[in-house]
Amino acid sequence: MKVIIIGAGIAAVSAVKAIRRLNRYIDITVYGEEPYYPYKRLRLTKDLADGLKAESLLIEKESWYEDNRVELQRNKKVIRIDPAEHKIYLSDNTTDHYSALLLANGAVNNVLPIKGIDKKGVYTLRNLADASAILEKAGNAQKALVIGGGVLGLEISWSLKKLGKDITVVEALPRLMPKQLDENASRILLDVVQSHGIEVFTGSQVKEITGEQDVTGFVTDKNKQRSCDMVIHSTGIKPNIDLVKGTGIHTNRGILVNERMETNIPDIYAAGDIAEYQGSIPGLWSVASLQGEVAGSNIAGLDRVYQEPAVATVMNAFNYSMFSIGEAEALNADNFIINEDAAGREYHKVLFKDGVVTGAVFMGSIKELPAIKKAIEEKLYIPEVYTRELQVSDFLSLLKEKQARKMLQPVGAALDA
Secondary structure, X not given: OEEEEEXXXXXXXXHHHHXXXXXXXXXXXXXXXXXXXXXXXXXXXHHHHHOOOHHHHEOOOHHHHHHOOEEEEOOOOEEEEEOOOOEEEEOOOXXXXXXXXXEOOOEEEOOOOXXXXXXXXXXXXXXXXXXXXXXXXXXXXXXXXXXXXXXXXXXXXXXXXXXXXXXXXXXOOOOOOOOOXXXXXXXXXXXXXXXXXXXXXXXXXXXXXXXXXXXXEEEEOOOOEEEOOEXXXXXXXXXXXXXXXXOOOOXXXXXXXXXXXXXXXXXXXXXXXXXXXXXXXXOXXXXXXXXXXXXXXXXXXXXXXXXXXOOEXXXXXXXXXXXXXXXXXXXXXXXXXXXXXXXXXXXXXXXXXXXXXXXXXXXXXXOOHHHHHHHHHHOOOXXXXXXXXOOHHHHXXXXXXXXXXXXXXXXXXXXXX
């Protein structure tokens, strides 16, 4: 049996690990377009200011691939798939055959239809080459515009600020990170960002990037004008589905998969940022890793079902930490606990539905995340939130106690609430 994986990110590596746990003898070939060994893409925005070295970002050491009998083909672009012949075609006019194929070739960043976005000095950050180009430009730039006030845009802003640049952030939505934070948390985050001298325009769109060939400034739809000599845009992703056009593989925004990460074509799977499961493409590292693991397990013969994890957003930037997980707004909750210390920029919120945690937002701390994530995924029943006046600290103590008791119980035993 031969498995071909198109794409060399975390979904691919997780799939390889899953296959090798079950079978040491299946032939595995991974095709990646970049010249590097698979690396931690999520570190690019976080480590930008500290310089980037491919070897320090590696998911696994170079020797790991040889040790696990993985043929890693770098700088190789797959341009066509023939499902009927179980065959792929590469840009160097070579071909390869597979028994099972995993599509893990990810996504590209969206490019908004902004006048001047094709000018010299405009960047996006998706891969190591992008990061290197941004760092090179930052060496002689003074003012940067960051389009997009999500996690990645803010992490890029912080990295450039640490390099001594003047930063303006433009976010189209009314507040920062509205999908992950409620209004109170967004307000605190805005205050934190602005306290470092970063200018933020929310509810605004960049109408034009000005300059002849090189960027010299920008204009918003509210007619705000600023000068800048570099622009970085971070406004979501677009899955790389062009590869499967004409193959019969079903797509929507991404490649449609079932709970086993199978496409509608036998022997073809998809995982990571290219895969769309039940209408969702989270575009998150943890999700891509889990989907790759599920796909690899099924390719190797195990019957593994994907269960959506409790997805967390974590940010460590501006000398500040925060996370959100699950629901941030109380729209579907029947109870919640909030503790706020506005002066100290701390805000903790936990939401409940039918006695289980459905979401949390913690501004100023991230150490609580593992316990809360576990509670959400295990649907741990906590009726005390309806019968007692609890502070968030009380809830966390209660949660720790319940999780410790559950660990001590025999498998299958019910937790005495």
